[in-house]
Amino acid sequence: MTRKDNRIPPSVVRRLTRYLAHIQTLRAGRQEWVSSQDLADSLGLTSSTVRQDLSHLDFSGISKRGYELEGLETILARILGADTVWKVVVIGAGNLGRALATHQDFARRGYKICGIFDADAGKVGTKVASLTVRPMNRLPAFVSRRLVDIGVIAVPAAAAQRVADLLILSGIRGILNLTLTHVVTPGRVPIVDARIVASLQELSHAIRAQPPTPENPSSPSS
Amino acid sequence: MTRKDNRIPPSVVRRLTRYLAHIQTLRAGRQEWVSSQDLADSLGLTSSTVRQDLSHLDFSGISKRGYELEGLETILARILGADTVWKVVVIGAGNLGRALATHQDFARRGYKICGIFDADAGKVGTKVASLTVRPMNRLPAFVSRRLVDIGVIAVPAAAAQRVADLLILSGIRGILNLTLTHVVTPGRVPIVDARIVASLQELSHAIRAQPPTPENPSSPSS
DNA sequence: TAGATTGTTAATCGATTAACAATC
DNA sequence: TAGATTGTTAATCGATTAACAATC
Numbered sequence: 001m002t003r004k005d006n007r008i009p010p011s012v013v014r015r016l017t018r019y020l021a022h023i024q025t026l027r028a029g030r031q032e033w034v035s036s037q038d039l040a041d042s043l044g045l046t047s048s049t050v051r052q053d054l055s056h057l058d059f060s061g062i063s064k065r066g067y068e069l070e071g072l073e074t075i076l077a078r079i080l081g082a083d084t085v086w087k088v089v090v091i092g093a094g095n096l097g098r099a100l101a102t103h104q105d106f107a108r109r110g111y112k113i114c115g116i117f118d119a120d121a122g123k124v125g126t127k128v129a130s131l132t133v134r135p136m137n138r139l140p141a142f143v144s145r146r147l148v149d150i151g152v153i154a155v156p157a158a159a160a161q162r163v164a165d166l167l168i169l170s171g172i173r174g175i176l177n178l179t180l181t182h183v184v185t186p187g188r189v190p191i192v193d194a195r196i197v198a199s200l201q202e203l204s205h206a207i208r209a210q211p212p213t214p215e216n217p218s219s220p221s222s
Numbered sequence: 223m224t225r226k227d228n229r230i231p232p233s234v235v236r237r238l239t240r241y242l243a244h245i246q247t248l249r250a251g252r253q254e255w256v257s258s259q260d261l262a263d264s265l266g267l268t269s270s271t272v273r274q275d276l277s278h279l280d281f282s283g284i285s286k287r288g289y290e291l292e293g294l295e296t297i298l299a300r301i302l303g304a305d306t307v308w309k310v311v312v313i314g315a316g317n318l319g320r321a322l323a324t325h326q327d328f329a330r331r332g333y334k335i336c337g338i339f340d341a342d343a344g345k346v347g348t349k350v351a352s353l354t355v356r357p358m359n360r361l362p363a364f365v366s367r368r369l370v371d372i373g374v375i376a377v378p379a380a381a382a383q384r385v386a387d388l389l390i391l392s393g394i395r396g397i398l399n400l401t402l403t404h405v406v407t408p409g410r411v412p413i414v415d416a417r418i419v420a421s422l423q424e425l426s427h428a429i430r431a432q433p434p435t436p437e438n439p440s441s442p443s444s
Numbered sequence: 445t446a447g448a449t450t451g452t453t454a455a456t457c458g459a460t461t462a463a464c465a466a467t468c
Numbered sequence: 469t470a471g472a473t474t475g476t477t478a479a480t481c482g483a484t485t486a487a488c489a490a491t492c
Contacts (some may be wrong), residue, residue, distance in 0.1 A: 011483065013427050017420040021402045025379075035449065043404050047449090048485050055451060063450050063492040081426025099321030100418075109419050150425060157247070174429040176421055180243045182265050190428035192421045196322075197331050198239035199398055199416040203372060204303025205235050206412035207396040233459065257473065269473090270461050277475060285468040285474050 008056045008079070015053055018043055020076040027069050035066035085110050087146060091163050092154035093118035093126070093133045096178060100152060102129045111150070115142055119159070136166070143170035150174050157181040164191070230278045230301070237275055240265055242298040249291050257288035307332050309368060311394075313385050314376035315340035315348070315355045318400060322374060324351045333372070337364055341381070358388070365392035372396050379403040386413070 008016070022042055026034060036050040043050075054067065059075045061067040077083045088111050090097045100106065101113045117134045118124060124135045134142065142148065151167040153160050153175060160179040167175060168189050175191040177183050180198055185191045230238070244264055248256060258272040265272075276289065281297045283289040299305045310333050312319045322328065323335045339356050340346060346357045356364065364370065373389040375382050375397060382401040389397060390411050397413040399405050402420055407413045 007431070008427075009483075010424075013424055014420070016427075017402070017417070017423045018404060020423070021379075021420070022404065025403070037449080044406070046485060048487090049483090051449090051451065052484075061450055063490080064448050065492080066449070079427060079430075080423040081430055082423060086422075086426060095321040095324040095326075099317040102317040104317075105419060106422070109422070111419075111422050149429065150422070157243075173432075174425045176418075176425055180239070181247065182240060182244060184266070188432060190425060190432070192425045192428070194416065194418050194421040195239070196398075196400075196416050197327060197333075198236070198243070199414045200308075200328070200331070200333050200372070201239045201242070201302040201304060202232075202235055203396045203398055203412060203414045204308060205230075205238075205301060206414070207371065208301075208303055209229070210395075210410060210412070231459075259473080268461060270463090271459090273473090273475065274460075283474055285466080286472050287468080288473070 012053050012056055013080075015043075015045070015049075016076055017080060019050075019053070020073065020080055020082065023069055023073050023076065027073060032069055033066045034069060034072075036061070038066070082110055085112050086150055087148045088113050088150045088152060089115040089117065089139070089143065089148050090152045090154055091117050091136075091139070091167070092156075093120075093123045093128060094154065097152075097154035098128045100154060100178075101131060114146065114148065117142075119155070139166060140170040143167065143172055148172060150176060152176045152178065153183070154178045234275050234278055235302075237265075237267070237271075238298055239302060241272075241275070242295065242302055242304065245291055245295050245298065249295060254291055255288045256291060256294075258283070260288070304332055307334050308372055309370045310335050310372045310374060311337040311339065311361070311365065311370050312374045312376055313339050313358075313361070313389070314378075315342075315345045315350060316376065319374075319376035320350045322376060322400075323353060336368060336370065339364075341377070361388060362392040365389065365394055370394060372398060374398045374400065375405070376400045 019039065022039065023034070036047040036054070040047045040050045054061070057075050057079070059071060090101050090113055093116050097116060101116045106113060113131065115134060116128050116131050117136055117139050119136045121135070123133050126133050143151070151172045153163050155163055157179040160177065160181045160183050164175055164183045164185060168185060172189065175183070175185060175189060177191055177193045178196070180195045183191060241261065244261065245256070258269040258276070262269040262272045276283070279297050279301070281293060312323050312335055315338050319338060323338045328335060335353065337356060338350050338353050339358055339361050341358045343357070345355050348355050365373070373394045375385050377385055379401040382399065382403045382405050386397055386405045386407060390407060394411065397405070397407060397411060399413055399415045400418070402417045405413060
């Protein structure tokens with residue numbers, strides 16, 4: 001019996017993305033079934049957590065065999081939106097914005113970058129892969145006419161909130177914020193932060209918190 | 223009285239990065255003090271959480287005035303390693319790797335990219351900003367001789383574990399993993415995942431989970 | 445069949461919030 | 469002084485883990 005309960009806790013959703021990635025790797029190796037224990041071992045979790053997580057899905061495992069990978073991938077893909085193509089615009093044609101617009105991984109995973117915008121007149125008109133950088137004042141019409149789903153904010157931190165407001169006004173459905181600033185949105189427009197600098201700071205903290213060893217002095221060599 | 227307890231829970235560390243970023247913004251605007259309530263409002267938290275978090279620091283606020291920003295920034299910077307320069311190598315000279323190596327934000331925040339490596343002979347020798355792409359077989363000596371602190375993995379997912387193993391063998395102190403694969407490290411080498419595709423999937427899920435409205439159909443237009 | 449593995453309930457653990465005395 | 473705001477304790481909430489009957 002499976003809970004069809006629609007609301008999945010964020011902590012679980014975050015792990016579902018990891019299950020999906022791992023299952024795709026397993027399937028690429030022609031594996032057809034996996035147990036909660038194997039999944040847990042591969043991802044550094046407990047089998048209890050895995051079974052608890054998967055019980056949120058409308059999908060059952062089978063005693064003694066585990067979970068059938070093809071079915072599990074299908075349902076995870078559906079839940080995480082990996083079963084359709086999402087239209088994405090990138091705001092900011094700096095290094096990060098250009099990298100995202102070019103990075104193959106996104107297109108391959110169903111995130112189709114269909115426009116890139118920048119406030120800098122010097123950048124407008126330049127090419128990024130097959131896209132031409134558009135001016136900011138074209139953003140609202142572009143988003144609403146093409147029914148763009150997701151906006152990625154890759155501008156300097158100081159401009160992040162302004163860009164978010166404009167995206168929301170244009171009818172965007174969700175925002176990925178790559179700046180390290182906190183951005184406020186009305187509840188109906190979800191926002192996820194992917195703050196790489198913050199990740200580096202977490203890492204720096206973890207390095208410092210390591211019990212220092214003779215060959216591992218506790219501050220960076222600079 | 224402040225707990226000088228050395229171990230700060232990861233959930234708190236993650237918020238500390240946000241406090242630091244916000245405090246830097248406030249200070250840039252010449253503000254000198256902030257209350258837990260104001261901080262909470264700006265970051266979408268409760269004042270209780272803020273006070274609880276800051277109690278892990280060796281730093282006290284003052285009744286009726288709040289927290290003195292200069293002192294708070296200093297101590298947060300120390301805890302998050304933002305008070306020194308960290309030496310970073312980027313593995314993978316694809317779009318993402320090149321963007322990171324070029325992105326000004328990292329250098330500005332104390333993460334100095336001092337080398338970029340790639341397994342592809344066609345990329346070796348090409349320039350990325352002021353750096354020359356080096357071959358993988360030079361990685362171990364480079365890391366150990368220059369006492370590089372952090373390795374950033376920006377290679378295809380299939381190669382991620384192999385690169386991590388090599389970095390660890392070379393004596394790296396921490397790893398930032400940008401692939402969506404899970405990478406295993408021995409406990410002494412901390413690893414942080416900054417999985418951008420996973421963030422997009424979280425976002426896609428959140429968009430779908432939105433209560434659908436007439437003008438907001440529940441699947442992406444494709 | 446016997447043994448492995450699920451799904452689920454109950455127990456534990458950790459994180460967040462509420463409340464309030466202390467204090468500037 | 470009176471009022472605002474801290475630091476901390478206790479209460480609540482949520483997430484993880486343990487345990488085990490059901491079952492293939």
